Amino acid sequence: MSELPVADVLAAEPDEETTLPPSKGDSDLGGRTLEEVDPGDALVHVRGLKKHFPLRGGFLSRIQGHVKAVDGVTFWVGKGETLGLVGESGSGKSTTGRAILRLIEPTEGTVVFAGQDVTAMDAEDLQALRRQAQIIFQDPFASLNPRMTVGDAIREVLKVHGLARGEGADARVRELLRLVGLRPEYASRYPHEFSGGQRQRIGIARALSVEPEFIVCDEPVSALDVSVQAQVVNLLEELQQRLGLAFLFIAHDLSVVEHVSDRVAVMYLGRIVETADAEQLTRSPKHPYTRALLSAVPVPEPGRKRERIVLPGDVPSPIDPPSGCPFHPRCPHPLKDQDCARTVPPLAEKAPGQFAACIKEPAYVAPTGS
Amino acid sequence: MAAYVARRLLGAIPLVLGIATIIFFVVNLAPGDPTALYFNQNVPPEVLEQIRRNFGLDQPLLVRYWKWLTSFFTGDFGYSFAHSRPVADIILETLGPTLILAGCTLVLIFAAGIATGVIQAVRQHRPADRILSITSLFFYSMPSFWLGLMLMLLLSLKAHEWGLPFALPPTGMTSVDYEFLSFGGKLADRATHLVLPVLTLSLVMAAGIARYTRGQMLEVIHQDYIRTARAKGLPGRTVVLKHALRNSLLPVITLLGLYMPLLFSGSVFVEVIFSWPGMGRVIVDAIFQRDYPLVMATSFIFALVVVLGSLVADILYAVADPRIRYD
Numbered sequence: 001m002s003e004l005p006v007a008d009v010l011a012a013e014p015d016e017e018t019t020l021p022p023s024k025g026d027s028d029l030g031g032r033t034l035e036e037v038d039p040g041d042a043l044v045h046v047r048g049l050k051k052h053f054p055l056r057g058g059f060l061s062r063i064q065g066h067v068k069a070v071d072g073v074t075f076w077v078g079k080g081e082t083l084g085l086v087g088e089s090g091s092g093k094s095t096t097g098r099a100i101l102r103l104i105e106p107t108e109g110t111v112v113f114a115g116q117d118v119t120a121m122d123a124e125d126l127q128a129l130r131r132q133a134q135i136i137f138q139d140p141f142a143s144l145n146p147r148m149t150v151g152d153a154i155r156e157v158l159k160v161h162g163l164a165r166g167e168g169a170d171a172r173v174r175e176l177l178r179l180v181g182l183r184p185e186y187a188s189r190y191p192h193e194f195s196g197g198q199r200q201r202i203g204i205a206r207a208l209s210v211e212p213e214f215i216v217c218d219e220p221v222s223a224l225d226v227s228v229q230a231q232v233v234n235l236l237e238e239l240q241q242r243l244g245l246a247f248l249f250i251a252h253d254l255s256v257v258e259h260v261s262d263r264v265a266v267m268y269l270g271r272i273v274e275t276a277d278a279e280q281l282t283r284s285p286k287h288p289y290t291r292a293l294l295s296a297v298p299v300p301e302p303g304r305k306r307e308r309i310v311l312p313g314d315v316p317s318p319i320d321p322p323s324g325c326p327f328h329p330r331c332p333h334p335l336k337d338q339d340c341a342r343t344v345p346p347l348a349e350k351a352p353g354q355f356a357a358c359i360k361e362p363a364y365v366a367p368t369g370s
Numbered sequence: 371m372a373a374y375v376a377r378r379l380l381g382a383i384p385l386v387l388g389i390a391t392i393i394f395f396v397v398n399l400a401p402g403d404p405t406a407l408y409f410n411q412n413v414p415p416e417v418l419e420q421i422r423r424n425f426g427l428d429q430p431l432l433v434r435y436w437k438w439l440t441s442f443f444t445g446d447f448g449y450s451f452a453h454s455r456p457v458a459d460i461i462l463e464t465l466g467p468t469l470i471l472a473g474c475t476l477v478l479i480f481a482a483g484i485a486t487g488v489i490q491a492v493r494q495h496r497p498a499d500r501i502l503s504i505t506s507l508f509f510y511s512m513p514s515f516w517l518g519l520m521l522m523l524l525l526s527l528k529a530h531e532w533g534l535p536f537a538l539p540p541t542g543m544t545s546v547d548y549e550f551l552s553f554g555g556k557l558a559d560r561a562t563h564l565v566l567p568v569l570t571l572s573l574v575m576a577a578g579i580a581r582y583t584r585g586q587m588l589e590v591i592h593q594d595y596i597r598t599a600r601a602k603g604l605p606g607r608t609v610v611l612k613h614a615l616r617n618s619l620l621p622v623i624t625l626l627g628l629y630m631p632l633l634f635s636g637s638v639f640v641e642v643i644f645s646w647p648g649m650g651r652v653i654v655d656a657i658f659q660r661d662y663p664l665v666m667a668t669s670f671i672f673a674l675v676v677v678l679g680s681l682v683a684d685i686l687y688a689v690a691d692p693r694i695r696y697d
Contacts, residue, residue: 206598
């Protein structure tokens with residue numbers, strides 16, 4: 001064996017698969033996938049949404065690759081419902097929220113809002129969409145134009161959508177400020193005169209000014225102090241009940257999401273790895289990533305400690321995501337094997353209404369005839 | 371705000387006094403004196419001495435300084451040695467043309483510079499941005515005196531020869547037949563004479579402002595509140611012009627103060643090249659002729675304009691940004 005054949009040399013190169021145990025044949029690719037579910041009359045239905053940002057570099061700044069910020073996500077939000085979208089920084093949550101509203105152009109996939117295809121909308125339709133779907137941004141300090149008074153910023157919305165002018169607009173501004181718990185006199189103040197929580201309330205008032213049906217809350221409380229977070233979250237819930245709003249609530253704080261959401265979707269590296277009812281997801285998570293996330297939520301009980309699952313390594317780069325299951329290099333699942341690096345796991349039903357992208361979890365098969 | 375302006379104006383007094391003092395000593399301590407103009411083999415030294423006495427140059431420096439300063443601030447700018455006329459008359463005559471030149475340039479550099487910067491930022495990395503970038507870098511790196519000569523050659527002297535449908539007047543502020551023109555003709559004549567000097571001064575400086583505006587715009591365009599404006603459903607034009615541009619202009623306004631000195635020193639070159647009858651040309655001549663009173667008065671006026679320019683920039687800053695309050 002002094003001369004190795006070329007093929008053997010190539011095969012001897014360190015391969016990700018070789019570091020994993022060989023296939024055990026216990027993978028389960030079955031189960032209904034999320035794409036196959038008919039959500040009925042969902043207000044927002046996102047199917048296979050992708051957003052790839054081109055990476056330019058080198059001579060003549062040619063496209064050298066893509067950041068796969070969002071890599072095929074499917075979900076829906078019903079009328080008056082809150083879907084929580086959680087994930088680490090860089091998992092593509094915010095990009096998803098913005099792509100739904102076409103604040104950035106999605107690369108692929110469809111977004112249907114109230115029966116209309118958002119991805120096919122022209123400028124005029126988009127303008128109409130902005131009356132029905134709004135967004136609240138994460139950073140209340142950066143998301144308000146520093147050179148416009150609060151009143152002007154809201155009046156501008158009313159004017160561009162032809163909702164109110166003159167006296168009527170002033171009255172509406174006062175009403176909106178009162179609605180979010182601010183004093184109507186604040187209309188003539190500039191953003192820098194407010195605290196973070198107050199600014200976020202202004203952001204909410206602005207979003208509400210068009211009387212939307214759907215609001216993307218893009219980490220609305222992440223930049224706020226914990227005491228203020230509760231106020232803003234409660235305000236959002238109260239407004240939801242009063243105005244029948246649907247929310248896509250984006251956050252990296254699972255405890256907040258758990259609290260506000262009806263359903264939760266967990267994102268990892270631009271994909272949804274698990275989605276279920278909020279309660280079910282927290283009670284019995286199916287995906288190892290969700291389990292790890294949940295183990296990091298502090299328990300509000302002195303003395304008691306949850307067993308913390310610490311994931312090894314960092315989130316891989318979305319430029320060159322791992323093969324197969326994007327989570328496999330960090331996955332603590334006891335059954336992990338070479339299949340995980342080969343197969344892209346479908347987001348399949350693992351329990352009634354609970355979908356997880358893990359081939360090592362047994363699929364749920366609905367009883368026939370029911 | 372009024373209190374702030376008053377305070378700034380009061381604060382400018384020692385500054386202006388200091389400037390006047392420095393100008394006086396720099397000019398008077400420089401080698402050579404105004405009699406050099408009359409120096410000639412046939413002029414006996416006694417006559418030169420007499421001239422010196424006539425100009426008051428025989429007195430000690432500090433005495434001269436005090437006399438000059440007191441009369442200067444009472445509005446008596448003195449008597450030009452070379453022109454044999456009161457300095458005030460010369461300044462009144464030449465200040466107008468300089469202000470016209472500088473004023474037109476100022477308006478043009480900010481209008482063209484900001485417009486270019488905005489277009490570049492909106493079209494970032496597209497061909498329009500690239501072309502404008504290269505063009506502005508081209509002009510930015512060009513010495514204005516050379517650009518002036520080239521423009522003169524291209525658009526005036528060789529214009530007909532090279533088949534251009536027009537030829538701009540290369541020098542002066544009016545044509546020789548100016549007196550015989552109708553009112554409209556006079557206006558047009560003055561305007562065409564303005565084109566080359568203003569263009570020479572503007573191209574270089576507008577390029578700088580364009581680059582600056584582009585950078586500022588790009589910074590602002592990626593701010594969250596621009597995304598907010600888009601999410602509100604505002605048309606793109608409103609987002610760019612109302613939200614992005616207004617916030618980008620803030621630092622550009624500071625350039626107003628910084629460009630004032632450049633504008634006036636630039637006009638010295640341009641006035642000499644294009645024989646523009648303004649103060650810049652007078653300064654150059656006065657320096658060569660050691661015409662102390664004239665050099666001091668004109669330099670002082672330039673300094674004053676610069677001080678005022680930065681004051682105006684500070685005030686505009688407060689007007690443009692509600693967060694800045696000076697009181």
